Amino acid sequence: MNVVCKIASLFAQCAVSARTKRNFKNMDISQLKNGKYFSGRYTDPGQYSGWFVGSFFNDENHPCKNDQLEILYKEHQSGDKARAHYHKLKVELLIILEGKARYNVNGNEVVLGKGDFLFVDVNNIISGEFLEPTKIFVIHSPSIVTDKTVVE
Incomplete structure (x- = not known):
C-alpha cells in the first residue's frame, strides 16, 4: 500500500474513531513523541518553489525532511504551464483548491x-495548463528528488 493510501486509511480510521467516540485516554503515547513537527506558512514558496515537505532538504534534521512523501502548495497565474513529464517510482496527486486547469x-x-x-x-505522461488563477496542492509519494523525466 503506498503512502497516499496509508494516509487516507489513517484519516478514515480517525473519522470512525471520532464518530464512535472511542476513548484514547488509556493509550500509551510515549512512543509517539519523536519531536519531529513543524509549523509554517505554506503560501511562502521559499527556495523549493512551493515544495515544503520532502527528501530534498539538505539539513538531515529539518522537521519537514521526509522520504515518504513530497507536498507542494502553489499559486499559478492564467497561462502558466506544467511541462510534460513522468515519474518512474512515485505517484502524484493534484488537488485544485481554487481556479481551473487543463491536464493532459x-x-x-x-x-x-x-x-x-x-x-x-x-x-504516465502528464502536462498541464492553468486556465485561470489557480491554487493547487500536490502530493508525491515516495519522495525521490531525481524521479522526474521531462518529455520534449
Whole structure:
C-alpha cells in the first residue's frame, strides 16, 4: 500500500474513531513523541518553489525532511504551464483548491476545477495548463528528488 493510501486509511480510521467516540485516554503515547513537527506558512514558496515537505532538504534534521512523501502548495497565474513529464517510482496527486486547469495524461484531456483532483500512477505522461488563477496542492509519494523525466 503506498503512502497516499496509508494516509487516507489513517484519516478514515480517525473519522470512525471520532464518530464512535472511542476513548484514547488509556493509550500509551510515549512512543509517539519523536519531536519531529513543524509549523509554517505554506503560501511562502521559499527556495523549493512551493515544495515544503520532502527528501530534498539538505539539513538531515529539518522537521519537514521526509522520504515518504513530497507536498507542494502553489499559486499559478492564467497561462502558466506544467511541462510534460513522468515519474518512474512515485505517484502524484493534484488537488485544485481554487481556479481551473487543463491536464493532459497520455493524450487524454482532463479539466479540473475547485475541489477536483487527479491521481497519476507511475509511468504516465502528464502536462498541464492553468486556465485561470489557480491554487493547487500536490502530493508525491515516495519522495525521490531525481524521479522526474521531462518529455520534449
